[in-house]
Amino acid sequence: MDMTVQKAKRIVVKVGSSLVTNNGEGLDHGAIAMWAEQLAALLRSGHEVLMVSSGAIAEGMQRLGWTKRPQEIHQLQAAAAVGQMGLVQVYESCFAQFNLRSAQVLLTNADLAHPERNANAKATLDTLLKLGVVPIINENDTVVTDEIKFGDNDSLAALVSNLIHADLLVILTDQGGLFTADPRYDSSATLLSEVLAGDPALEKMAGGAGSALSKGGMLTKVLAAKVAALSGTDTVIASGREPHVLTRLLKGEAIGTYLRSK
Numbered sequence: 001m002d003m004t005v006q007k008a009k010r011i012v013v014k015v016g017s018s019l020v021t022n023n024g025e026g027l028d029h030g031a032i033a034m035w036a037e038q039l040a041a042l043l044r045s046g047h048e049v050l051m052v053s054s055g056a057i058a059e060g061m062q063r064l065g066w067t068k069r070p071q072e073i074h075q076l077q078a079a080a081a082v083g084q085m086g087l088v089q090v091y092e093s094c095f096a097q098f099n100l101r102s103a104q105v106l107l108t109n110a111d112l113a114h115p116e117r118n119a120n121a122k123a124t125l126d127t128l129l130k131l132g133v134v135p136i137i138n139e140n141d142t143v144v145t146d147e148i149k150f151g152d153n154d155s156l157a158a159l160v161s162n163l164i165h166a167d168l169l170v171i172l173t174d175q176g177g178l179f180t181a182d183p184r185y186d187s188s189a190t191l192l193s194e195v196l197a198g199d200p201a202l203e204k205m206a207g208g209a210g211s212a213l214s215k216g217g218m219l220t221k222v223l224a225a226k227v228a229a230l231s232g233t234d235t236v237i238a239s240g241r242e243p244h245v246l247t248r249l250l251k252g253e254a255i256g257t258y259l260r261s262k
């Protein structure tokens with residue numbers, strides 16, 4: 001993998017619904033604790049880390065006893081509001097185990113498009129990072145509709161990367177990276193190890209979401225890497241289930257797909 005991954009100081013780590021939840025059985029506390037342990041190690045070695053975490057709707061559905069994802073936007077918004085409570089509780093307790101301080105930040109694309117709100121969000125995140133606190137960011141689902149329909153914390157993670165000029169965006173998901181086709185349906189698909197973010201050929205390879213709880217699939221990740229590249233942010237798409245994935249990546253190990261910004 002390119003040396004620039006190792007040199008990354010400011011890192012945004014995005015974890016998707018399919019990873020944060022345990023096959024419809026609620027939040028995966030063990031996985032969240034594993035990432036917390038790795039983040040603590042990265043902070044100790046001088047990195048600054050922000051997390052963008054999905055999972056509010058999935059956790060809310062669980063808490064409300066809903067087995068099927070509702071169609072109505074206001075029901076999804078209600079589920080997100082219920083589930084966000086559980087999501088931050090688990091992050092807070094797992095992070096505290098490793099003496100990490102965390103902060104909840106809820107944002108929308110529209111906030112980041114508004115100059116004054118954008119400046120406020122940037123100042124808050126910069127301050128949290130200077131304090132050694134890990135911001136845990138999610139979409140403010142109560143006030144958005146399109147993002148819920150298309151499921152797009154991948155795009156939010158890219159916009160946050162632009163906002164704080166991250167060196168690296170790591171998108172953790174339930175597959176090993178970007179394959180030449182969706183590996184769920186095409187057994188001949190092969191993993192791409194390094195590509196140029198924004199290469200239009202990638203969009204043709206990327207398919208839809210992997211579980212009933214998540215939205216967006218690989219296409220939103222490929223598009224997020226293209227947006228992240230606008231601020232010179234490189235992206236890695238990798239499996240969040242790979243042991244020590246974050247610490248190994250930052251030591252320069254080639255894991256997943258590296259989408260270089262230039």
Ligand SMILES: Nc1ncnc2c1ncn2[C@@H]1O[C@H](COP(=O)(O)OP(=O)(O)O)[C@@H](O)[C@H]1O
Pocket residue numbers: 015016017018019172173174175177178179180181182183184205206207208209210211214215216217218219
């Ligand atoms: N070309 C591809 N390479 C890898 N995964 C793909 C590809 N096309 C579609 N997918 C699917 O995208 C899913 C990941 O997206 P998604 O389910 O939205 O996850 P997340 O919740 O992590 O955002 C994978 O489970 C995979 O089946």
Ligand SMILES: N[C@@H](CCC(=O)OP(=O)(O)O)C(=O)O
Pocket residue numbers: 015016017018053054055056057058080138139141151152153154213214215216217
């Ligand atoms: N804000 C939503 C995010 C939905 C979303 O983007 O999910 P995913 O495609 O799994 O990252 C939630 O927390 O459920």
